[in-house]
Amino acid sequence: MPTALNEALDHIAAKEIKIVAGGTDYFPSQNQGPIKTDLLDISRIPELSGISCDGDTWRIGATTSWSDIFRTKLPPCFDGLQAAAREVGSLQIQNAGTVAGNVCNASPAADGVPPLLTLDAQAELQSVRGKRVIPLNEFITGVRDVALASDEMVTGFLLPNVPLTAxxxxxxxxxxxxxxxxxxxxxxxxxxxxxxxxxxxxxxxxxxxxxxxxxxxxxxxxxxxxxxxxxxxxxxxxxxxxxxxxxxxxxxxxxxxxxxxxxxxxxxxxxxx
Ligand SMILES: Cc1cc2nc3c(=O)[nH]c(=O)nc-3n(C[C@H](O)[C@H](O)[C@H](O)COP(=O)(O)OP(=O)(O)OC[C@H]3O[C@@H](n4cnc5c(N)ncnc54)[C@H](O)[C@@H]3O)c2cc1C
The missing domain is CATH 3.30.390.50 (CO dehydrogenase flavoprotein, C-terminal domain)
Known part of the structure; x- marks a missing residue:
């Protein structure tokens, strides 16, 4: 359970380890058996959470929860994303479940993906090798499939030039x-x-x-x-x-x-x- 991003990146570079954020997709998918994989809980890394705006570019941190999204005051073009946030499971799930978890699980029925597509979101990926940014529609490549290297994690979603008054x-x-x-x-x-x-x-x-x-x-x-x-x-x-x-x-x-x-x-x- 690292508390700094570089610590987390070192772990995923060093060995095969499963990233979990809220765990609301991962743990139910494990059914009853003991979990044999090493887990990297990224929920305690402050720089991965929260919504910010730098110039024209908005950024939603990877571990920003659905509750964080609908509780933040945002321009009207985010109303769709905030409405989707209220539809992800129950309040308990919205408190634990994260934006990146929803996207990386890559379910066709992930409620967060269509609103992010309408905001022209880009996935921000980081590893010890550096950072790269890729359009969301290229990041999700199929059912349960995303374009993520084994030493990479999603650190956030960038929304450049959102139409603020739309x-x-x-x-x-x-x-x-x-x-x-x-x-x-x-x-x-x-x-x-x-x-x-x-x-x-x-x-x-x-x-x-x-x-x-x-x-x-x-x-x-x-x-x-x-x-x-x-x-x-x-x-x-x-x-x-x-x-x-x-x-x-x-x-x-x-x-x-x-x-x-x-x-x-x-x-x-x-x-x-
Ligand atoms: C009762 C219940 C109801 C639900 N209802 C809905 C619903 O209505 N709509 C909906 O869309 N979803 C729903 N979900 C699914 C889930 O809650 C959401 O998809 C949630 O956003 C997942 O986020 P998480 O942080 O819990 O993901 P996790 O379970 O922690 O992770 C999911 C996957 O993403 C990967 N991952 C997570 N973060 C990163 C990262 N930063 N970088 C790389 N990989 C990462 C993990 O390795 C894992 O493969 C529901 C789940 C439950 C249990």
């Missing part, structure tokens, strides 16, 4: 209201010019493809439109590939996500008024 929203569909895995989720960051026409659009969908993704065609089509002029069609969702599982069929997910998308855009737009 509005944002997040919607999650589950089989009940709380404590539920998403069937579909949508995050939106949307900006308007003084005439009420969209001049910035980011829309990301989770739980409908192996990795959450932005809908680039829809984003392009939204530019220049007023809220009343928005029409959605099947081609906007053609990059999604939802699975059928116990929570819903692929067809249901596609139908639900189109409606959810419109609702989330409308919610963000109404927050902007």
């Amino acid at each position: 509005a944002s929203a997040f919607e999650k569909l589950g089989s009940r209201r709380y404590l539920v895995i998403s069937i579909t989720m949508t995050a939106v960051v949307i900006g308007f010019d003084p005439q009420g026409r969209i001049n910035h659009a980011r829309v990301a969908i989770g739980a409908c493809s192996p990795v959450a993704q932005r809908l680039l065609q829809l984003e392009a089509d939204l530019i220049g439109k007023t809220l009343g002029e928005i029409t959605l069609n099947d081609s906007h969702f053609s990059t999604l590939s939802p699975i059928a599982d116990v929570r819903g069929s692929a067809e249901f997910r596609l139908e639900a996500v189109a409606e959810q998308c419109l609702r989330t855009i409308t919610k963000a737009a109404q927050a902007h008024e």
